[in-house]
Amino acid sequence: MGAQGMLPFELYAIRYARHQGRAAQDNYMGSVDFHDADSDLDYYVWVARRGDETYVVDTGFDEAAARARGRELLLPVPEGLALLGIDAAAVRDVILTHLHYDHAGTLDRFPRATFHIQEAESAYATGRCMCHPALRHPFNVEDIVQFVRKLYGGQVRFHRGTTELSPGLSLHLVGGHTAGLQVLRVWTRRGWVVLASDATHLYGNIERGIPFPIVHNVGDMLDGHRLVYSLADSPRHVIPGHDPLVMRRYPAASPATEGKVARLDVPPSGQDARVIE
Template structure:
């Protein structure tokens, strides 16, 4: 029996959540927190994750990471392997993924969408409209954030792409919630686990420090939206169960999913 099958909860409407780290990069605080201060030059590491939510019968991937080809072009990125390949270590093959929730359409969250042969994709309508509309084409400083190849694949999957407008229950105990802020249609995922309600905040809060000290990051679509997202993820989660999108500390605050996966895969709830 695979690790994922061992973890699947028995109760209706319950999920288990794994955070899978597939890359790291060394940055500085000035790159990660808005507003220059005396600590801006300090080293500040970032981690890259995808998240897996499993119920008794469903397998849901939250975000799709960076493709191997794209990873090779990112300066300073220590790429540990394709997120899809790493999922195999916990017992999930590409064809096992039923649903992919794309929290937003930045390249480091969409990179392996073409490697999941039968998955459905959930994206906020507002997010899709932004990246396929005139503003994204005109704002050239954001072009590096979005992958044309990933967008083309999503546009070609037909009914497997579901555009949602606002909050939506995807299955008992699993829901998406539009928060905006970081991007036009940023959404977060809430999963009811045996430990309580977990919120995968993704890049609505890159690091624990963002949400816990009310300090925005440097990449944002709407400043009021960023602060509103901080409030919303804390409203949706039980205490201690907000999971930021790029914080190495996730692997310290939560136990390893198995001893052999320490420092790579954490069990969240």
């Protein structure tokens, strides 16, 4: 038991893909003059679990999308979930942080799920901003069509701003990267952890105050950095959306999941565990 008598959630990151060989300027807006900037990206989905509650956070992309985008698929998301004993076909709740291709593909693999999303994100992904190629490029139109089918099938639950889905798990509208990006605040045995998703792709984005260059609103993204820090117990409680350091800082969920599934509800202790305080 912890804050207000709440039972803590277990919290996991599943690494399902990667993109290697990127330059630092691909990940930081403006001129980057530091030499230690992270360049590679990892792709994750996440799981928050407590008793009979299971929340899958984002759904990743499949092999076809990986080929189209030049990404390396390491582990199909349903197989990654199976490593935690989770059957994608039986999942009841999926939280979509936003609708970009790497976060909202494979929706068809979750036939029983209710999909939780900010109303602003649905409006953004199907509205006038998609007239601009630069803004629609990170979306996959077939994923959006699948999302609309889920909506018409009664499987979408919209949220406006902050929502507590369960004691110890809340959604918070951030925007910035997309108009309706949301982050999660999760109560764990080490305190309040924030799954920041693409509010900060890398530790370096939020620590240096330099946005990732794929962005809808720069001011909202920078304000989002402040919000993320305010929701987390400390900078060490922030989990970025794409940083390979996550897999080095946090232990594997089990020996069999080394390099595939990291446990986030314990303090970071692995390689490069230090973050700016």
